[in-house]
Amino acid sequence: MTSSQTTRRPTVLVTGASQGIGAGIAVEMARQGYDVAVTSTRPEKLAPVLEAIRAAGARALALPLQIREQASIDQVMTAVLSEFGELDVLVNNAALTIRKPALEFTPGEWDEVISTNLTGTFFMTQAMGRHLIATQRPGCVISLTSTHGVVGMKNRSAYGITKAAVMHMTRMLAIEWAEHGIRVNSVAPGAVITPSRAGLPEDPGHAQQRMARIPMKKLCSVEEIAAAVAYLASPQASYITGQTLVLDGGVTSQ
Numbered sequence: 001m002t003s004s005q006t007t008r009r010p011t012v013l014v015t016g017a018s019q020g021i022g023a024g025i026a027v028e029m030a031r032q033g034y035d036v037a038v039t040s041t042r043p044e045k046l047a048p049v050l051e052a053i054r055a056a057g058a059r060a061l062a063l064p065l066q067i068r069e070q071a072s073i074d075q076v077m078t079a080v081l082s083e084f085g086e087l088d089v090l091v092n093n094a095a096l097t098i099r100k101p102a103l104e105f106t107p108g109e110w111d112e113v114i115s116t117n118l119t120g121t122f123f124m125t126q127a128m129g130r131h132l133i134a135t136q137r138p139g140c141v142i143s144l145t146s147t148h149g150v151v152g153m154k155n156r157s158a159y160g161i162t163k164a165a166v167m168h169m170t171r172m173l174a175i176e177w178a179e180h181g182i183r184v185n186s187v188a189p190g191a192v193i194t195p196s197r198a199g200l201p202e203d204p205g206h207a208q209q210r211m212a213r214i215p216m217k218k219l220c221s222v223e224e225i226a227a228a229v230a231y232l233a234s235p236q237a238s239y240i241t242g243q244t245l246v247l248d249g250g251v252t253s254q
Contacts, residue, residue, distance in 0.1 A: 009058070011084040012233070013037045013076070015065060015124060016094030018045040021144060021192065021222055023052075025091055028226035029233070030058035037080045037087075039065035039094070059084070067094050067120030068112075077127045086135070089233045090128040092121045092143040092166075095159075102157040110158055117162035122169060125184070129177055138181030142232050143170060144225075145188040147248045163188070167244050174242030183241040185232045190248030193219045215250030 012029045016022040017038035026038045030053040038053075038060070040046050046062040053060035061083050066072040080087055096116040098109050125141050132139040148156045149163030167186055174184040191210055211217050228245050231237055246252055 008086070009033060009035045010088040011035045011037070011080070011086055012089040012091060013039070013080050013087055013128075014091040014093055015039045015067065017049055018042065021189070021225055022091075022093040023049045024222035024226040025093065025229050027052045027056065028223070028230050029089075029091075030054075030056035030060070032230050032234070033058075034089070035059040035061075035084055037061040037063060037076075037084065039063045039076060041066060065094065067124060068115045070123060073120075073124055073127050077131065081131065086137065087128065087131060088137075088139050090125065090139075090141045091229060091233075092124055092141065094120065094124075095144065095162075097156070097159040099155045099159075101155055105158060113158040114162060117159065118165050118169075121166055125169070125173065129173070129180075129182060132182050133177070133180050136180075138183075140183040140185070140233055141173070142229050143184075143186040144229075145170075145186045145244060147188055147190040147246065147252055149188060150246065150252045170244060171242045178241060183232075183238075185237075185240060185242070186244045187225060187228045187232065188244050188246045188248070189220050189225050190214065190246075190251050191219045192225065193221050213251060214248070215254070218249060220247050220249065 012034045014022055014026040017026045018040040026036050026049055030036050035058050036053045038046055038049055043062050043064045050060045050062055063076050063079055065076050096113055098113055128141055143166050145166050146163040148160035149167050170184050170186045
């Protein structure tokens with residue numbers, strides 16, 4: 001390589017990245033050498049994430065995204081490509097959960113969860129697939145799912161149903177897009193330590209019940225999830241597609 005040549009940094013778009021898992025993934029991808037675009041329904045909340053991405057030496061772009069609206073998805077893709085030129089990796093993290101018994105769900109609540117977690121994720125992924133196929137470039141999509149899509153739990157019906165559907169979407173699109181060099185995978189965390197939980201008092205009895213269900217007797221960390229996403233995006237995972245990597249301390253193996 002001559003001094004006049006430069007190596008293009010790979011690029012990633014992480015949806016729902018203002019806090020928790022999405023923020024952790026965005027910062028880890030920056031540390032792995034990616035330029036990073038992040039979205040939120042409230043982009044003003046992305047300021048700390050942008051600072052951390054830039055501190056890692058990466059370019060950062062913050063965008064508003066209403067994932068239930070096709071026009072908003074299109075605007076995000078246009079903005080990312082205008083800023084970065086290419087997009088190599090899409091991480092679908094934006095999601096919504098409503099915790100209540102199935103018998104109490106309203107049609108409006110059902111539609112809100114389905115349109116966010118499943119419909120929005122599908123059309124965000126479709127936009128990525130269209131870009132990669134049109135430009136004849138390889139790339140990958142990684143969706144955050146959940147062990148709720150693998151095993152049942154009370155008061156998580158709509159959320160779990162959408163996450164199971166996204167796992168199968170992963171398999172379907174992996175087959176359909178393999179010929180284009182596009183890999184499609186997902187990561188399914190179990191119980192996770194997030195900033196919303198860390199440091200907050202918790203009923204000891206409830207904590208013991210949660211731990212009792214986990215063979216490894218520990219919760220998953222955001223850092224562990226981010227590392228799994230970074231691995232699936234890396235060249236080391238170039239032969240992996242259509243898979244869901246479960247991070248649950250052994251829960252779904254019981």
